[in-house]
Amino acid sequence: MNPVSFTDRETLWKDMLGGAAADWDVIVIGGGITGAGILREAVRLGYRSLLIEQRDFAWGSSSRSSKMVHGGLRYLAAGQFSLTRHALQEREKLIREAPRLVQRLGYYFPLYRGQWPPRLAAGALFWLYDRLAGIRDHRRVGNAELARQFNGLDTDGLNGAFYYTDAVTDDARLTLRVLQESVRQGASLRNYTRANRLLREQGRVCGLLAEDLESGQQATLRARVVINATGAWADRLGNAALAGMKIRPQRGSHLVVSADRFPVSSAIFLLHPADGRRLFVYPWEGRTVIGTTDIRHGRDLDTAASMTAAELRYLLAAAERLFPGDPPKPADVISSWS
Numbered sequence: 657m658n659p660v661s662f663t664d665r666e667t668l669w670k671d672m673l674g675g676a677a678a679d680w681d682v683i684v685i686g687g688g689i690t691g692a693g694i695l696r697e698a699v700r701l702g703y704r705s706l707l708i709e710q711r712d713f714a715w716g717s718s719s720r721s722s723k724m725v726h727g728g729l730r731y732l733a734a735g736q737f738s739l740t741r742h743a744l745q746e747r748e749k750l751i752r753e754a755p756r757l758v759q760r761l762g763y764y765f766p767l768y769r770g771q772w773p774p775r776l777a778a779g780a781l782f783w784l785y786d787r788l789a790g791i792r793d794h795r796r797v798g799n800a801e802l803a804r805q806f807n808g809l810d811t812d813g814l815n816g817a818f819y820y821t822d823a824v825t826d827d828a829r830l831t832l833r834v835l836q837e838s839v840r841q842g843a844s845l846r847n848y849t850r851a852n853r854l855l856r857e858q859g860r861v862c863g864l865l866a867e868d869l870e871s872g873q874q875a876t877l878r879a880r881v882v883i884n885a886t887g888a889w890a891d892r893l894g895n896a897a898l899a900g901m902k903i904r905p906q907r908g909s910h911l912v913v914s915a916d917r918f919p920v921s922s923a924i925f926l927l928h929p930a931d932g933r934r935l936f937v938y939p940w941e942g943r944t945v946i947g948t949t950d951i952r953h954g955r956d957l958d959t960a961a962s963m964t965a966a967e968l969r970y971l972l973a974a975a976e977r978l979f980p981g982d983p984p985k986p987a988d989v990i991s992s993w994s
């Protein structure tokens with residue numbers, strides 16, 4: 657078992673500077689869900705493994721997603737069967753193994769008259785989605801059930817819906833859980849520690865220069881394998897695998913509305929009246945969430961992403977389309993994340 661752990665970051669830093677924690681089998685850069693998953697796998701395989709994160713763990717997209725643990729209806733519709741099957745099997749495994757963290761959620765997929773997908777195609781899609789997951793939750797529902805489930809829903813133009821299930825989580829908690837499991841198995845990790853530069857020997861990456869962002873001190877760390885799991889920041893480290901490529905960050909914003917004001921007990925898809933994009937309204941942590949936008953994030957990546965007033969208007973307009981009688985208003989918005 658590795659002597660340094662989650663709880664003693666000061667000792668770990670001293671050992672990094674002093675040399676006792678300067679050599680690793682695997683160093684993972686980036687403390688989001690990708691880095692956490694890689695760390696857990698590396699330590700499970702018996703490698704002496706370290707993860708460093710420049711902010712707090714899950715500071716990036718891994719705390720700002722839509723929180724869905726899904727197989728990906730979109731992938732299935734695009735014919736990516738094995739990817740969808742794999743994601744669905746992982747979803748089922750997570751629901752079984754982490755029931756308090758990953759919970760099944762009912763979704764309603766409304767069918768609009770004259771719009772894609774037609775009823776038969778949608779039925780086949782949901783049948784296959786369930787089958788690949790090894791469950792049988794989907795069913796067709798009429799407008800009356802939709803109106804009962806969603807108070808104030810405008811069913812005009814609707815031809816019922818398909819009900820099916822996926823799952824929802826707290827993405828940041830899920831990341832922390834995977835990190836904690838890694839630590840329990842002997843991995844080390846340190847937040848507020850940034851990889852400033854990759855070190856190379858004979859053209860191969862052999863380590864990195866890490867900076868403790870509290871003190872500004874730098875330590876040279878060496879590793880047999882360095883893994884860049886920095887998500888939207890991935891092209892900053894001079895990664896040879898990304899040579900000539902540039903990451904173009906996208907932003908998706910979500911609104912949080914009081915459930916007293918706008919209650920939903922299941923998720924429902926809606927079509928945005930302006931551009932026909934599909935969005936969701938769904939329950940999360942006792943609140944109602946409306947999301948998401950999908951726009952180019954042209955801002956500084958080192959500042960936490962946030963929603964603009966235009967995105968707020970866009971999301972509220974989508975809710976108004978589905979719930980025209982008494983839609984949520986700006987004053988009903990408790991919070992947002994992007």
Ligand SMILES: Cc1cc2nc3c(=O)[nH]c(=O)nc-3n(C[C@H](O)[C@H](O)[C@H](O)COP(=O)(O)OP(=O)(O)OC[C@H]3O[C@@H](n4cnc5c(N)ncnc54)[C@H](O)[C@@H]3O)c2cc1C
Binds near residue numbers: 685
């Ligand atoms: C709007 C939106 C909604 C989404 N919804 C879903 C969903 O519902 N379900 C789903 O499964 N997926 C969803 N996704 C995708 C999912 O969020 C991402 O695939 C996932 O979070 C990516 O994780 P990551 O670890 O690769 O990146 P991140 O979580 O961004 O982690 C990268 C980390 O690297 C750190 N870092 C960067 N540079 C350095 C450095 N030099 N040194 C140290 N650390 C560094 C960053 O601070 C960051 O914490 C969504 C994505 C978006 C944008």
